[in-house]
Amino acid sequence: MRAKPKPQSRRRCMIAAAVSICMAVSSGASFPLPAAEADSAAFRAGAAKVEIKTPLGMPIVGNWDSPPATNIHDELYVRCLLLDDGHTRIAFAICDNVGIPREVFDAARKLIDAETDVDAKNVLMSATHTHSGVSARDFRMVDGAQILSAYQQLVARRIADAVATAEQRLQPAQIGWGSAAVPSEVHNRRWYVDDEKLLSNPFGGVDQVRMNPPRGNDALVKPAGPTDPEVSFISVQTRDGQPLALLANYSLHYVGGVPTGDISADYFAAFSERIGGLLGVADADSDFVGIMTNGTSGDINNIPFREKNLPPKKAYERIDEVSKLVAEEVASASRSVAYHNQISLAAANAELKLAMRKPDPEMLRYFASLAGAEGDSASTHRFAKIYASRVSRLQEGPDEVSILLQAFRIGDLGVMSIPFEVFAETGLDLKKRSPFDDSFTIELANGSYGYLPTPAQHKLGGYETWMGTNRVQLDASEKISDVLLSLSKQIQSP
Numbered sequence: 001m002r003a004k005p006k007p008q009s010r011r012r013c014m015i016a017a018a019v020s021i022c023m024a025v026s027s028g029a030s031f032p033l034p035a036a037e038a039d040s041a042a043f044r045a046g047a048a049k050v051e052i053k054t055p056l057g058m059p060i061v062g063n064w065d066s067p068p069a070t071n072i073h074d075e076l077y078v079r080c081l082l083l084d085d086g087h088t089r090i091a092f093a094i095c096d097n098v099g100i101p102r103e104v105f106d107a108a109r110k111l112i113d114a115e116t117d118v119d120a121k122n123v124l125m126s127a128t129h130t131h132s133g134v135s136a137r138d139f140r141m142v143d144g145a146q147i148l149s150a151y152q153q154l155v156a157r158r159i160a161d162a163v164a165t166a167e168q169r170l171q172p173a174q175i176g177w178g179s180a181a182v183p184s185e186v187h188n189r190r191w192y193v194d195d196e197k198l199l200s201n202p203f204g205g206v207d208q209v210r211m212n213p214p215r216g217n218d219a220l221v222k223p224a225g226p227t228d229p230e231v232s233f234i235s236v237q238t239r240d241g242q243p244l245a246l247l248a249n250y251s252l253h254y255v256g257g258v259p260t261g262d263i264s265a266d267y268f269a270a271f272s273e274r275i276g277g278l279l280g281v282a283d284a285d286s287d288f289v290g291i292m293t294n295g296t297s298g299d300i301n302n303i304p305f306r307e308k309n310l311p312p313k314k315a316y317e318r319i320d321e322v323s324k325l326v327a328e329e330v331a332s333a334s335r336s337v338a339y340h341n342q343i344s345l346a347a348a349n350a351e352l353k354l355a356m357r358k359p360d361p362e363m364l365r366y367f368a369s370l371a372g373a374e375g376d377s378a379s380t381h382r383f384a385k386i387y388a389s390r391v392s393r394l395q396e397g398p399d400e401v402s403i404l405l406q407a408f409r410i411g412d413l414g415v416m417s418i419p420f421e422v423f424a425e426t427g428l429d430l431k432k433r434s435p436f437d438d439s440f441t442i443e444l445a446n447g448s449y450g451y452l453p454t455p456a457q458h459k460l461g462g463y464e465t466w467m468g469t470n471r472v473q474l475d476a477s478e479k480i481s482d483v484l485l486s487l488s489k490q491i492q493s494p
């Protein structure tokens with residue numbers, strides 16, 4: 001354990017916000033020193049990737065069934081980029097996992113505060129959302145109390161190790177940012193369809209839109225929302241122009257095409273491993289670290305729904321194709337990036353309380369009627385039992401949840417974090433309303449609370465809006481965006 005105090009300035013302001021009955025906000029921001037002082041400090045960066053060393057035998061999560069892991073195709077990692085302007089340090093620690101509870105990230109934060117000179121509040125920790133990793137969601141119960149499982153402790157440990165390793169590698173650096181567009185690999189997965197059979201829901205009702213309708217189906221009318229084709233990236237080099245790290249952000253849920261039982265970090269890892277070579281990193285043993293973060297992809301996947309006849313793909317073939325295309329576009333766009341060796345960094349965060357959704361008497365009566373019925377009737381939705389149990393967990397669970405939101409400034413680039421699977425339209429709206437010229441959002445950061453449809457998408461129904469898949473108040477996306485934009489404005493000026 002290392003002695004404090006930490007080197008960076010930690011002036012903070014506490015801001016009380018006027019709030020509605022079901023929401024309370026407190027926020028803390030750390031501001032850099034005035035520009036004249038900051039300019040005298042050298043910008044440094046460090047990057048690291050550390051293996052999580054995931055054991056076989058645990059269930060692979062991300063789909064309706066959870067087969068045990070029987071083979072490691074590619075190891076799961078935490079990849080970290082740490083930036084230091086001489087006064088403020090911020091870090092991104094990105095984990096290959098489908099979604100990590102806040103308690104695990106909080107445990108990592110404690111280790112980081114104890115063992116490094118990085119203020120853990122300024123660390124954005126997120127899950128990539130690979131659907132072929134094992135669960136970090138399952139707690140251990142001891143004497144009725146919830147404690148972290150061995151795997152959860154391992155993930156927290158490795159997040160802290162990644163930050164500590166990146167800290168040891170801090171060196172004078174230069175940084176730039178930019179974006180490419182890859183529209184071909186993102187498809188909105190929520191569709192209006194003109195076949196009512198495709199629209200039933202587990203609550204005995206009929207939705208207006210269908211998640212993942214059958215590809216090439218004649219009933220497809222139009223997607224229910226937009227896509228965000230932008231691949232944003234931050235590129236970091238040594239002072240003499242050698243690539244150190246590249247962190248990208250694309251709003252694509254995952255790619256898939258992974259055989260049953262395989263552990264794989266999906267295209268997130270394939271991109272991260274490929275981008276260095278395209279940037280000119282010749283040495284495979286180099287410390288260069290590529291990182292792909294998940295943008296706002298709650299309603300976006302890689303399935304071209306209009307296509308009727310697509311040739312079957314081999315395992316990992318699509319992951320290979322998508323990672324290659326995205327990496328080539330990013331590498332090409334990175335050639336016109338302007339690099340800076342003096343920038344200022346800032347970070348702000350806020351807690352936001354959200355009300356949990358609760359079933360109404362009508363829904364409870366519906367599920368009670370199913371429980372009393374003999375067997376499953378043909379008209380009962382195939383997921384009715386699953387949702388009866390999810391809804392009952394919500395009913396018995398807490399009335400509200402407090403989530404952590406973060407905003408960062410890197411020069412005049414803004415980065416925001418949200419602990420949900422966020423819809424593309426929310427990400428696009430944040431990019432439009434952000435006070436920064438360029439900005440992007442990393443989802444599934446600092447927690448994992450399910451899908452975050454907008455109020456308009458809630459009205460359309462569909463899987464992501466179902467109570468139990470979505471768990472918080474219906475206007476949560478708007479409350480979250482308001483807080484993130486307010487945090488961004490707090491840190492807008494150096």
Ligand SMILES: [Zn+2]
Pocket residue numbers: 062129131253
């Ligand atoms: Zn998913």
